[in-house]
Amino acid sequence: MTQSVCIFGVTGSIGQSTLKILDRHPDKYTLFAVTAYSRIKELAQICKQYQPKIAVVPESKVDELRTELLALGVFDIEILAGEQGLITVAESSQVDIVMAAIVGAAGLLPTLAAIKAGKRVLLANKEALVMSGEIMMQAARDHHALLLPVDSEHNAIFQSLPQNYLNIERNGQPQLGVSQILLTASGGPFLNHTLEQLHAVTPQQACKHPNWSMGQKISVDSATLMNKGLELIEACHLFSISEHFVTVVIHPQSIIHSMVQYIDGSTLAQMGNPDMCTPIAHALAWPERLDTHVPALDLFTHSHLDFQQPDTQKFPALNLARQAMRDGGLAPTILNAANEIAVAAFLNLKIKFTTIPEVVEHTLNHVQNGSAQSIEAILDTDRLARDVAHQFVASAGG
Numbered sequence: 001m002t003q004s005v006c007i008f009g010v011t012g013s014i015g016q017s018t019l020k021i022l023d024r025h026p027d028k029y030t031l032f033a034v035t036a037y038s039r040i041k042e043l044a045q046i047c048k049q050y051q052p053k054i055a056v057v058p059e060s061k062v063d064e065l066r067t068e069l070l071a072l073g074v075f076d077i078e079i080l081a082g083e084q085g086l087i088t089v090a091e092s093s094q095v096d097i098v099m100a101a102i103v104g105a106a107g108l109l110p111t112l113a114a115i116k117a118g119k120r121v122l123l124a125n126k127e128a129l130v131m132s133g134e135i136m137m138q139a140a141r142d143h144h145a146l147l148l149p150v151d152s153e154h155n156a157i158f159q160s161l162p163q164n165y166l167n168i169e170r171n172g173q174p175q176l177g178v179s180q181i182l183l184t185a186s187g188g189p190f191l192n193h194t195l196e197q198l199h200a201v202t203p204q205q206a207c208k209h210p211n212w213s214m215g216q217k218i219s220v221d222s223a224t225l226m227n228k229g230l231e232l233i234e235a236c237h238l239f240s241i242s243e244h245f246v247t248v249v250i251h252p253q254s255i256i257h258s259m260v261q262y263i264d265g266s267t268l269a270q271m272g273n274p275d276m277c278t279p280i281a282h283a284l285a286w287p288e289r290l291d292t293h294v295p296a297l298d299l300f301t302h303s304h305l306d307f308q309q310p311d312t313q314k315f316p317a318l319n320l321a322r323q324a325m326r327d328g329g330l331a332p333t334i335l336n337a338a339n340e341i342a343v344a345a346f347l348n349l350k351i352k353f354t355t356i357p358e359v360v361e362h363t364l365n366h367v368q369n370g371s372a373q374s375i376e377a378i379l380d381t382d383r384l385a386r387d388v389a390h391q392f393v394a395s396a397g398g
């Protein structure tokens with residue numbers, strides 16, 4: 001029998017890589033539902049090719065999708081709309097596996113709905129976990145959802161940790177002989193830029209990552225190192241470990257995807273060619289393995305691996321994220337919201353690249369932190385932080 005899959009964000013970079021894996025394994029997986037926010041023509045083509053039962057788009061795109069599907073001769077797909085449509089699919093008893101690959105805070109409620117419905121949830125949408133932290137982790141435990149990391153570093157850490165590490169008691173200490181997590185970072189396209197040069201970089205340059213091909217938002221995050229900051233917070237929650245035990249290591253070749261150190265002096269690493277199909281296949285099939293098109297790593301062609309400390313003067317975003325994790329409560333929610341606004345403003349040429357961390361810092365300083373006791377509190381603070389960040393962007397850009 002095949003397992004039934006829903007892909008949130010099917011038109012995105014992670015969504016497309018997930019389809020590649022499903023293409024290879026039609027005997028194991030069927031696509032039940034797909035969702036997209038834009039690129040409706042592409043979504044319609046995906047519907048024609050894979051014949052899912054349901055497609056979800058924003059309310060404003062329903063007619064466009066219906067027209068595109070009719071033009072392609074596709075008549076038997078149910079179209080659902082908006083956030084409620086996403087939640088309906090996440091909760092459907094006909095879905096076994098949810099790929100959470102929407103970008104940003106928009107993925108929070110649908111991802112949480114899938115977790116509360118006890119699904120196997122493949123988490124690419126790191127912003128959702130950064131925003132909601134322990135609420136999401138607790139929901140996974142309460143509802144026996146299997147929350148598996150797709151982010152390449154976290155997937156590597158998961159592979160290098162002792163079995164069952166996702167389910168251990170939460171006390172912030174490394175356990176089962178683990179001493180430290182080494183979170184690797186490529187350093188992004190501007191690793192060797194001077195601060196002067198950073199002031200002048202364009203969105204186009206920021207979106208050209210040296211090793212990975214990704215959506216625009218995460219590409220900019222990689223360039224500012226905020227991606228590593230978000231990943232630091234993600235790791236703390238996923239692996240129940242305080243930020244104190246997570247060290248960021250710049251490794252420009254992206255061959256080692258992260259490491260775990262043990263009290264006996266061992267360091268375990270997961271390595272491979274940088275292709276998201278590997279962690280996606282791993283999360284889909286765990287504890288089994290699926291073959292992918294990703295070629296085996298040839299160490300003779302990658303005979304030189306470099307490691308260095310991150311430059312937090314040039315890339316202050318990393319320290320902002322670490323401090324937000326230390327402060328706890330709603331600080332990561334504020335950090336994430338401000339960053340989303342700042343990245344969008346940079347992509348729209350409203351602010352400079354180096355203003356992005358300034359927007360985040362300003363917002364963290366001007367929105368009251370508090371306890372993240374409920375999703376309502378998180379969503380309220382997310383909205384407030386976006387307002388504050390918008391105002392700062394208007395003054396910084398204007």
Ligand code: NAD
Nearest residue numbers: 009010011012013014037038102103106124125126214215
């Ligand atoms: P992307 O921009 O390529 O795709 C995003 C998808 O989300 C698209 O299908 C889009 O239609 C949908 N979407 C966007 N806004 C939406 C909204 N408001 N409501 C509903 N759907 C919306 O992004 P991506 O690179 O595939 O990244 C997706 C997520 O995975 C991000 O959280 C990113 O940080 C994470 N991630 C990506 C990579 C990668 O290699 N691309 C690696 C690790 C983690």
Ligand code: MG
Nearest residue numbers: 151152153231
């Ligand atoms: Mg990553």
